[in-house]
Structure formats: structure tokens, C-alpha cells
């Protein structure tokens with residue numbers, strides 16, 4: 001115990017933690033090891049990691065296959081400058097990713113994390129137009145979207161409302177509404193969709209729907225029309241924007257299917273398809289920020305597959321290495337890459353980071369992709385979705401829970417709208433969960449689960465039981 005105390009004291013003396021009000025936050029919890037979905041603390045306590053440690057862990061913590069791949073790589077080549085040099089792990093990882101992404105989206109640019117993958121995408125789009133002889137520096141994003149904490153990523157995510165303090169540093173990015181399904185539903189989204197399944201309106205969601213007659217749930221469905229209306233309005237705003245700005249717009253960026261930090265807000269694939277068609281017609285590149293949705297989170301390997309959309313640029317990070325190493329890629333269409341080829345250096349993409357394509361990260365990425373196949377990981381996600389669907393549906397009977405939604409390995413419910421990000425209730429909820437051995441961090445009034453795919457049914461049920469308890473005793 002003395003050692004733990006010394007560690008925390010030293011931490012408090014020297015370390016500045018992310019997204020933390022250091023004056024009032026409780027002392028950080030020292031973690032010594034982890035396995036599967038469980039984190040082991042220095043004081044002997046255990047925490048079930050229901051948010052995949054900020055959405056990065058896929059197969060489970062300290063998975064021996066990935067750990068061994070990193071160790072083996074470290075003994076051969078730990079790092080080498082990536083300008084003028086290459087190495088097998090980078091080539092293997094890039095070619096395997098390209099094989100899994102939409103055809104033609106196959107040119108891989110490495111960077112370090114989600115934010116840098118977005119910076120790269122924005123800069124790539126900007127210079128792509130310069131190289132084509134046009135100055136285009138405007139971008140369009142979606143209200144509630146979040147793309148990271150560096151300046152370009154913050155600008156793209158300005159409409160999330162997270163970055164008011166940095167307003168003066170940000171460049172112009174316009175935003176149109178994101179047609180989130182949940183706002184249009186009273187009560188239970190999944191149940192309501194199932195109830196409306198015969199309408200044929202939800203074919204794209206078929207996999208998430210259950211036999212509604214097997215679940216006697218009084219879903220108060222108010223609206224396929226309402227969602228369609230939101231989509232229509234968002235597309236109208238997009239059309240207006242394009243009418244006025246198409247000539248100046250370098251690219252449009254969106255988190256496909258799920259806005260993560262914005263509160264796990266989900267949109268329908270139909271909307272993404274309509275968006276992609278409009279941008280294709282206007283010849284404006286579409287960037288899918290799949291930093292969170294990539295690597296199985298929505299039930300498909302990538303959200304673009306689930307949505308049936310081929311974007312022009314895709315950003316990936318978080319689950320890329322199974323959650324072991326900081327690594328990211330921005331993958332673009334070959335036609336974009338071609339625009340950077342010229343005799344002089346001026347048209348080259350002058351961007352790079354010290355650790356670009358770090359061999360340890362690439363080795364982890366290759367091992368993780370192999371695990372997806374060997375462990376049939378996507379089938380595990382289907383099972384997580386099944387349990388979540390059952391439990392979210394049940395919870396929708398609770399008077400304090402609303403707008404339940406489930407997609408792949410992600411499930412969310414909402415509480416009273418007045419519970420804001422960083423509010424007292426949201427701190428109390430976090431503490432309530434930790435006291436019961438669960439790592440769950442509500443996003444304002446949204447309680448969500450996004451666990452590593454190795455989580456067991458029993459662990460998942462335990463989490464939902466505690467959430468149910470929290471609704472009755474905390475909120």
C-alpha cells in the first residue's frame with residue numbers, strides 16, 4: 001500500500017492527465033496488468049474495461065499473439081526513418097489493409113494517432129486541389145462530429161462544442177446537421193425499428209433487428225418519417241452549401257454511421273449513400289473518419305462496408321494495432337495519390353512524423369488482422385450485439401432511460417438531457433461504476449458500452465445489471 005501511495009503522490013507531482021480537472025479529480029488508479037477485458041489495479045481490485053480503454057482494445061488486453069509479435073519485431077528492427085527507407089511490417093500491413101478496404105482506396109500514408117490521421121486527410125485534400133491547379137481550403141463537417149484534438153482535427157470537429165476555448169486558433173470549417181436516428185425516436189430505437197421492419201424501411205439494418213413478435217415491448221414508434229425528414233433537411237443543407245461553396249470546398253469529413261464522442265449518435269446507411277452520391281456528382285472528396293468505427297466496432301470490419309459506401313479517403317487508428325501501439329493510417333484513392341506525382345518536389349506531400357510507420361506498431365497491426373480471422377472476431381461482435389440488444393430493450397422500460405441504440409459492438413442509452421459532460425451526476429455515475437469494478441465513462445447524459453470483443457456474456461450482463469442499478473440509485 002505504501003508503494004501505491006508513493007506512486008500516486010509522484011504522479012500527482014509530475015503528471016498532467018488528459019481530459020481531467022486536476023484540481024478536483026479523484027487520484028488516478030494505478031493499473032499493473034491486464035488480461036482479456038479486465039484491468040488489474042495495484043491494490044488488488046479489478047476493473048472490467050467496458051470502453052476498450054478509449055475505444056482502442058479490440059481482441060483483449062495483453063493478447064499474447066500481439067505481445068509476441070511486438071517483442072519479436074523489437075529484437076529485429078524497432079524503428080527506421082520512413083523517408084527513403086521501407087520495411088516488411090509496413091509493406092505487409094499496408095497491403096493487407098488495402099485488400100480489406102473498398103477497391104481503389106489503396107494508398108496508405110502512415111502517422112501516429114487518430115488526430116494525425118485526420119490532419120493528414122485534410123492536408124492531403126487541400127494539396128490535392130492545389131496540385132490540380134485550384135485553391136480550395138474550405139471543409140465541410142457535421143454537427144456533433146469529433147475528429148481529434150490537434151488544430152485541424154479540432155477545426156473539423158468545431159461543431160461538437162468541445163473546443164470553445166480554442167476558437168481563436170481554428171480555421172473555417174462549415175457544418176451541416178447530422179441526421180441522428182435517436183432524436184427521432186421516443187423510447188427504444190432498435191425495438192421501434194423492429195416493429196417497423198415490415199415497412200421495408202430498414203433493410204440495411206436487417207442484421208440488427210429481431211423478431212418483434214418474440215419481444216413484447218410497447219415501442220412507441222413515432223417516426224420513420226421523422227428520420228427521413230432529418231435526412232432530407234441535412235441533404236438540403238448540403239445542397240445549399242454545395243451551391244454556394246462547391247468551387248472552394250476541398251473535402252467533406254464525417255464519422256460514418258456513428259458519431260462517437262458526440263454521444264454515440266447513429267445515422268442510417270441510406271444517408272451516407274445519398275451524401276456520397278451528391279459529393280461524387282460535385283467531384284468533392286469524401287473523408288470517412290473511421291478512427292472509432294474501424295476494426296469491427298459497427299459489426300463490419302469497416303463502417304464503409306456496412307454502409308455500402310466507397311469514400312475517397314479513410315482515417316484509421318485506435319483498433320489498428322489491436323489497441324497495443326499508437327499508429328494510424330490515412331488511406332486514399334489512387335487518383336488522389338496520382339495528383340501528387342510530378343518532376344519537382346513542390347507537388348510532393350510534405351508531411352511526416354518521426355515515428356511514421358513504426359515497425360513495432362506495424363507488427364502489432366499485422367498480428368491483429370490475423371487474429372480477426374483466426375478468432376472469428378466479427379462473429380464475437382454479433383454476439384455482443386445480441387446481448388446488448390436484449391438488455392437495451394429491457395432497459396427502455398425504465399422511466400429514466402431513453403433512446404436506446406445498438407450497432408455492432410456499441411450500445412448506448414440516454415438519461416435526462418440536463419446531465420451535461422463533466423456535470424456532477426456524470427462524475428457520480430463514473431464513481432458508482434468504478435466502485436463496482438466497471439470502467440464506464442458516460443458522455444454527458446449518454447451511458448454507452450464499447451467493450452473489447454473478448455468480453456463474455458456474463459461480463460456484459462453484469463455491466464448492464466449495474467447500469468440498471470445506477471439508474472435507480474444515482475440518477
Ligand SMILES: Cc1ncc(COP(=O)(O)O)c(C=O)c1O
Pocket residue numbers: 113114115116118146147148149255260261289290291292293317318
Ligand atoms: C472519430 C474520431 N476521430 C479522431 C479521434 C482522435 O483520435 P486520437 O485520440 O487517437 O488522436 C477520435 C478519438 O476519439 C475519434 O473518435
